[in-house]
Amino acid sequence: MSVTYVDAILEAQETLLRDDPRVFLYGQDIGKFGGAFKATKGLAEKFPGRVLDSPISEDAMMGLAVGAAIEGMRPIVEMQFADFSSIGFNQIINQAATHYYRTGVPVPLTVRLPSGGTPGSGPFHSQSMEAIYAHYPGLVVVTPATVSDAYHMLIDAVKLDDPVIYCEHKFLYRWLKSNRINGDGLPIGKARITRPGKHATVVTYSAMVHEAVRAAERLKEESGWEIEVVDLRSVKPLDIDTVLASVARTGRLLALGEAFPWGGVTAEVVARVCADGFHLLDAPPRRLNARDTPVPYHPKLWAAHRPTPESICLALRELLAF
Amino acid sequence: MSVTYVDAILEAQETLLRDDPRVFLYGQDIGKFGGAFKATKGLAEKFPGRVLDSPISEDAMMGLAVGAAIEGMRPIVEMQFADFSSIGFNQIINQAATHYYRTGVPVPLTVRLPSGGTPGSGPFHSQSMEAIYAHYPGLVVVTPATVSDAYHMLIDAVKLDDPVIYCEHKFLYRWLKSNRINGDGLPIGKARITRPGKHATVVTYSAMVHEAVRAAERLKEESGWEIEVVDLRSVKPLDIDTVLASVARTGRLLALGEAFPWGGVTAEVVARVCADGFHLLDAPPRRLNARDTPVPYHPKLWAAHRPTPESICLALRELLAF
Amino acid sequence: MPEIEEAIRPTADVAKDHVRAVYVAMLRARLLESKLSSLYKAGKIVGGVYLGKGQEAVSASLGASLIQGRDIFAALIRDQAGRTAFGEPLIDCTRTYLGSVLGPMKGRDGNIHRGRPRDGMPAMISHLGAQVSLVAGMLMARRLKGILPGTVGATCVGDGATSTGAFHEGLNVAAVEKLPMVVVVANNQFAYSTPTERQYACDDLLDRAKGYGVGGHGVDGTDLLACVSTIGRAVRLAREGHGPQLVVARLLRLVGHGEHDDGSYVPDTLRAGALGRDCLEVGQAQLVEGGYATAEELERWRTDAAEEVQAAVAQAQQEPAPDPWTEVWEACSVKLSTEGL
Amino acid sequence: MPEIEEAIRPTADVAKDHVRAVYVAMLRARLLESKLSSLYKAGKIVGGVYLGKGQEAVSASLGASLIQGRDIFAALIRDQAGRTAFGEPLIDCTRTYLGSVLGPMKGRDGNIHRGRPRDGMPAMISHLGAQVSLVAGMLMARRLKGILPGTVGATCVGDGATSTGAFHEGLNVAAVEKLPMVVVVANNQFAYSTPTERQYACDDLLDRAKGYGVGGHGVDGTDLLACVSTIGRAVRLAREGHGPQLVVARLLRLVGHGEHDDGSYVPDTLRAGALGRDCLEVGQAQLVEGGYATAEELERWRTDAAEEVQAAVAQAQQEPAPDPWTEVWEACSVKLSTEGL
């Protein structure tokens, strides 16, 4: 029997609801219907009164979650798509993120953002918003790339006393499967070496971890290059120590992400590595992001908008050739 | 007679209203009252029906501006504070920013964001949101640091066919004065060497340009260092050529900004310089940003939250000592 | 604006043609949509499919009350019939759904997000409620240009969208500016799976009109003639300078939220009740009984529409998909830097 | 919840004490605020000063109808009187305005943004309307914990804040959840400089209550006894399980938007009219005429309040400002990395 990425999210929520009476779920169509992606399937029946359908009011959903968290609950808010969190943006960055610093009272809430592109989803159902939230002090932003991380990081996110933006990648929902959920005990804030290597380091997160591994395998087969892939797991805090240790081994850095190219995680990674590990670099660091347009709708455009194993290989070859 | 930074903004709007019938202003209290900062003083009387008080509805203000721009008008929206643009965020990033790519119809609107910290303004009247908007394809983000730029860049912003986020710094409003508005003809998208130097480059924008110049003067006096200060002027597009040319001369880079430390303009600058001008650097590039908390209210905390001439000097000394 | 008033004030004759036109648009939309549904099931569609089955009377009544080339119609998720009535060619729809690069969005956006903003048909973003203030802005522009009165701007939203801040802010702004705007709420009892009792607590969404200071009109959305007259009147009132008009139509979505959804959460009792009537069937009976059309005409319209749909699908299917290599990857219309960043 | 009902249902005696308590809170707030105003003019205040002059009857009636330690009061910009009535010590105010590190916000936030969320007083953010859903969430938490009914959550907003999407979404959610919540709109005719005709188009904001499906209560905000009874009833209805209650109080802000503003845009006719009455004077007359208090008592209250204000200012002025060197620069309560980033 295998567990998908979205199953892991469902299971984590079930575990949390079962073990912690402070946990409740709030979101559009998450009750009897089980959510647009079925990440809450069956939970409303199992935990009556604790899995609540919200109106289409992302601002109020977030305000409500902050209020409940202040009172000691542990709300998990499901945004139907990450893209719609733009409506909850104000409550997230101004109400949730500032609350602990302003008042000393922490806000233990978790927002689940179904993130990232899938073919045919278009500009408003494909966005990656991790960099937007990571900019704000007071938020923790996690981006699980594996089935086990999807499970364990959601559990950890809800246990954390601070607001966590949990970016789950829609492309991985059913595509990514695992035989079981086997944690390696890494906490939020620690990156993982997904694939060891010695010639170059790809630092990435979320769905792009898998594209990076594919590219690495291809380069290995084709030319014997050993590419190390670092999965950041959380983008804020960002585990620069693990990244630097990898770059120290390989001397080469490619920062890879699916988000828009200005700013974002890849800029932060490159800037941090250059500031703290400049001497470790044997070649100029590179970045690879999506293109600088909205995420296009047509699968053919979409596939050329975001990084692919091909474009990652290309970037790596240039990096290795330096 | 001297012109302040906010006078320049007022004058630019007057010029625009006078010369272009497509221009109108929309915002809270901008009519008879002349705006919270008096940036529209007298304009409602001079241009009846074209300077309109809006309800407290930032989402609708932006939606309305997009609609008007689609119809060929050139709205200028004043947010009372940049911080409140979080409510207009969705309309800005999803409606305005994506419109041209999606439909081929450009959206010539300008949003004025009174930005940045001043003593005693606190977490919700001090924010710098340029990095948030710059992340999104389809937006142009400008950050004038001088009286002349405040004038000319606003004129240019409104003339541009694309949506422009015009970040005006509140600290400069009345503090910054000039004898006259004398443009040097630099277009949006071009940076300026504010102060030439040869030992290190500070790349910055908005109010921090003045703090950087102060720090540079101090280092010159105290130790004879010649610090070059580059004013980005617009953060998207970001004029990496001018930055690289400066770094080529000095070999040392400090990216300086007033915004929060994760991501943002300083990360983008460092990442771009390292990617494209790695070989130009004689020392690891450095960044200096605000601290990773909300902007504190008390002036004593505020002054220690954002970079100051002292902290800039410290960063530069370390950079120069490398 | 007397000449405008005349143009749309239904005389006996105009009314007859008007009703017929509304019905034809409903029919064309219905046949097009059922084709889209089959294509979706056959895996031929790019992305999701969102249909307006059961909402055609409301939507087409609105579209047909507006004047293409003059008015604004910000169609939403279930407005194929309104688009058709307003004058959007069927090919815009099939091209978008089938991923032709010749469609109005060139493959950059899809399905119901299509539009032609320069022809008074803004292209919706997904974020519900956001089009209300956009239409208000388009009308403001026209007022500032001195070409108001004379134009009406209209948009449709669902019951769910009334819970958005954007809907509230947008309608309120339109009311403050007394804009000639019509907002039709198609209250189809569900927002995706969420029933109205989890969406709002008032007895009737129509109760909101007074709170905004706008005109309010309720209508049975399954009743073609009632829709034609009520929505027509709302449009007329807006056009005549009475400010925004809120129409609340009661009906049921006769399909899933999208074609991926079977809508099994809709109780059978609702389906079997008055709200579950099919407005196309009701309309057909009304047309025949009221002497608006003969059975032969109805049959011919159906045949014509079926052929037209077939042709639009066939044409779009032969057309090329967008090509990433020739795609212009630019989000701004002006090039300010060599890199675009 | 019979014992709760009893606790607040005004008997003749309770009502008398209650009215007296409301008036005392108004008075203390008024004196404190006029002191703040002087301090502001003398340059002794950190940041801006926002006062509630003219709104004390509304605010204090609300604060006094709530039970500290049980209820929630999300005070807003003009709620010094409500805070005082609810039980916030004056020193919280003076410390915050004078920048003492011992204040509830430790200098990290200021003036009206102060709060003690764990004591039922959330600390507002500036973004108008945002506290409505926050209070709803606090009440939801209590319901989930099984300690509802028994609690009321209340917040005040201005006429301007009703235009925010946050207000709409928040009130709607509260209505859907039928939460024991009271939202008081202090319609002081202006939002900063913007008059109500640029803010909304309905005849009366009270017309909105029906559209949300919540109770609606209008009151003359300059009339102390009317405020006590109307707002008291709204709180009682919420507490008794009748769902959210919307109170719309008509009044005038008797000061500028902040102390930097002279409010010269407010027409003299409005100031001279019924809305321009000073609720404190009205209340004083009502107290004496109604036999609630004697002239001596009023005088003593005034002296006591003045001393108390003086003491709170003097104490806060001696206290240290925050020290950036010892400040804990951490935005998260949990330290996940050595750098915090």
Ligand SMILES: Cc1ncc(C[n+]2csc(CCOP(=O)(O)OP(=O)(O)O)c2C)c(N)n1
């Ligand atoms: C702001 C926002 N939140 C969530 C969604 C996801 N979503 C798309 S359609 C829909 C239901 C809409 O219901 P309703 O407004 O009643 O329209 P209907 O589908 O019934 O026609 C939802 C929740 C969205 N598009 N926008």
Ligand SMILES: Cc1ncc(C[n+]2csc(CCOP(=O)(O)OP(=O)(O)O)c2C)c(N)n1
């Ligand atoms: C979302 C938002 N936009 C703008 C502001 C700036 N602002 C602060 S108070 C105010 C006026 C508020 O008016 P009203 O709600 O009537 O309250 P009053 O000041 O009259 O008590 C404005 C526009 C804000 N705080 N929040």
Ligand SMILES: [Mg+2]
């Ligand atoms: Mg619906």
Ligand SMILES: [Mg+2]
């Ligand atoms: Mg007001």
